[in-house]
Amino acid sequence: MKLTRFAAFSSSFALAGILALTGASAAGAAQKSQAVDYVALGDSYSSGVGAGSYDGSSCKRSSKAFPALWAAANAPATFAFAACSGARTGDVVSGQLSSLSAATDLVSVTVGGNDAGFADVMTTCVLQGESACIRRVETARAYVDSTLPGKLDSVYDGIRAKAPAARVVVLGYPRFYKIGGSCSVGLSEKSRTAINNAADYLNAATAKRAADHGFTFAGVASAFSGHEICTPSPWLHSLNWGNIGESYHPTAAGQSGGYLPVMTSTA
16 A cells, blocks of 8 residues: 555656646747747738738738738737738848848748749730740749849848848748649649649749758648649639739638648747
8 A cells, every 4th residue: 555655646746747847848838939029021922912801001911821820829029020912032122121130039931933923924824825834934944043042042141131040931832733633624734734843943942042041941832732723622712803913822721721830830
């Protein structure tokens, strides 16, 4: 009986210690999140175009965009939502980096798609057919090789100069189409494949530039897998003639189910 009581006491003591450590760890994690000064930079994929619930500005910042969702879940000390619809690398440098400071702890950014001509690629592919689509995609890929790396460097150099101690998460773009999916009309499979491959190409170039600056690249293609256009539950808008600006952007579900978990796992 004495040994049994002693064993029970020991187990209880150990369990109490584990619970205390777990509680301390959870409290520490909460305090860590609350101490973070977070700045969200970038283009429409960060501002939340396609998710609705916009702030009324021309930047179309959405309360359903992943930066706002992350801030709501983690309660950082400060949150600056600088991302803007249509932003190119030059726009981030000239108009968004002022949100950063030496006190900034965390930065997220999506940029490069507009520089590479994403909107024109999709317009060409939809309106001009397969051959024109393939040619326009090849032009975009050439731009990613020749010009985009230097433009990304200007953004990343600027971030590091303004926020020297910050953790920087560079998020990529999803693949847009499920090849062999449920779409019966629209772009050919060859055009869809070329567009997907171009997204992968852009992501690879962005990841390389991010790594060379010591930043974390967070791809989202896997997170969107099974929810591309041409699936039963897409997390991306297809072509929408009624609201052309939202075409090929993540829905609210794409922001919360695709981008947010990736941001949460890397921030």
